[in-house]
Every structure is written in structure tokens, then in C-alpha cells.
Amino acid sequence: MQEIPLCLRVGNLLPYSMSDSNTTDFTNPSTFILLGIPGLEAAHVWISIPFCTMYGIAVLGNFTILFIVKREPTLHEPMYYFLCMLAVIDLVRSTSILPKMLSIFWFNSREIDFNSCLTQLYFIHCFSVIESGIFVAMAFDRYVAICDPLKHSTILTNHVVAKIGLAVMLRGSMLILPYPFLVRRWPYCKTNIIPHSYCEHIAVVKLACADIRISSYYSLSVAFFVIGLDMFFITMSYTQILRAIFSLQTKDARLKTFGTCGSHVCVISAFYIPILFSSLMHRFGHNMPLHLHILIANMYLLVPPMLNPIIYGVRTKQIRGRLLWLFTHKGT
Structure with missing residues (x-):
């Protein structure tokens, strides 16, 4: 990804670059300059339309999920508690990037404060x-519900669900905490122009004029630890689930039982497939245009928050029924 040459080709942004006279004593920039989607500047306004649409659907859908689960006592169980956690996370992730992105697309407001950049970086990766x-956690819930249904209510109590949620939050917070500290540690004497629409970790540290192998190796380790182990545990859970499903006597029972996992499988696919695709592009797609990398990175943060409430709203009978009830009673 040829960030620096691309930046130097953007003539109207050259005044933002750091002059050679102050590179010797420069440590951290006061601001970074986000380019948005390099190469597609003329289409920024048009690109903002689908982005705004996705964000609007994500906000409406996830708040609807939270409202329905809160109002419906029959949904006060582990599966829906985890779904509410997912809704809050999706709202935070998408909101952490879109306001600044729209200010770039609509008002050409490209500057972002150094500390604000670190905060955005932390929120994106942490969540x-x-x-x-x-x-x-949701895969574990489905595993217990299908493989040991009689003990589901005793294993996944509200107290246990709260502990799982806290453990998941602490893991994310602690694993990503070194990111901003390492970014702050590096000297930046090349440029403060980030060829991205938000402060992505590697895009920022690549601007440092120092050996950034610690940041690179640590981010790679976190990716392997999180994606690798989480997908392993999810795969193991669904291996046991499928064994339990195929052991059922009738086809209808198998389809009905697997149907309870359908929503979870869909949202997992919507989350992990873009990650894997983006990783493959970074490793092997060096000849692909930079704007394609940036677009995929944006899709990864905006599409799952939009799809998750739609998938659960359409495929989950309890949520769908409660939503229809609200609409029909509102009209009467």
C-alpha cells in the first residue's frame, strides 16, 4: 500500500505536510490529516449516501432490538442478553467512525486531533x-441450549451471563490497550497524512519514522489470538451442535433445532468473512487499488451493524412477533 507516494500526489494537501525544518525535534503531531478514500475524492458525496443509509438502518435496527428485549419479559434470557450486548457494540463501532467520515465527505474537514485519533483507533479495535x-459467548449459549437443554437455565444464569459479558469486555480492553500507547511512543517525522477514512492502527503506525516491528508483531499476535482462538471455539461448539442435531430422530426436529442457530451463523459470517477477505487483500492484494482496500475496511465496520438486527429481526420468531405486535397495536 503506497501511502506516502499517494499523499504526495495530492497537491492541495501538501500544506498539511510537515516541513523538513522541524523534523529533527518533532515527536507527535498535533493533528493528523485523513484523506477519506484516496482516488475517489470526487465521489465522496455520492459514497456518503449508502454509508449514511447503512448507519441509519444500523441505529434504528439496534435500538429496536434493545427496546423490544427490554419491553418483552419473555425475551429476558441469555440469548437475548447477548444480542443486546451485540447491539450496543455495533452502535459504538459504527458511531466511532461515521461522524468524522461524513465531515470529510461533506465539509472536507480532514483534520483530526492526535488524541482523538488515538481514541478512535482504540474504540474501533477494542469493540x-x-x-x-x-x-x-453466543455459540456457547447455543451449545448448552441444544446439547444439554435441561441444564441451560442452571448453567447460564443471569449472574453467569453478566460475568461472561464483563470478561469479554475486559479481554478486548486489555488486549487493545497497548495500541494507543505504542502509537504515542513512535516519532512521526515523515508526514501526518493518513491515507484512510479513519484512524486504523497499521495505517497510523506506518507514518512513524522508526522501527515499528513491535506494533506490527503485536497487532498480528492479537489478530491471531482473537480471530484464531474465537473461530476455533465457535467451530468446536458448532461441531458438537451438529452432532446433536444429526442424532435427532426426525427431519423436522433437526430442521427446527438448527433453525435456532441460523441467525447466529448468519451474523458470524457477516462479521468474520469481511475480516478474512480484508486480511487476504492486505497480504496478497498489493496490486489492488488503495481505494478498494479502504472501501472494504469501511464495509467491515458498517455492514455487520446494519445486518445483525435485520437478521435477528427476520429469523427470530419472538423478536419478529413482538415487532409486528408493536406495529399493529400502534396503528389501532
């Missing part, structure tokens, strides 16, 4: 790790 952990 991505937390969301991955919630998917593991």
Missing part, C-alpha cells in the same frame, strides 16, 4: 475484539 468475544 471489534469485544464483538468477536460475544459471538463465542
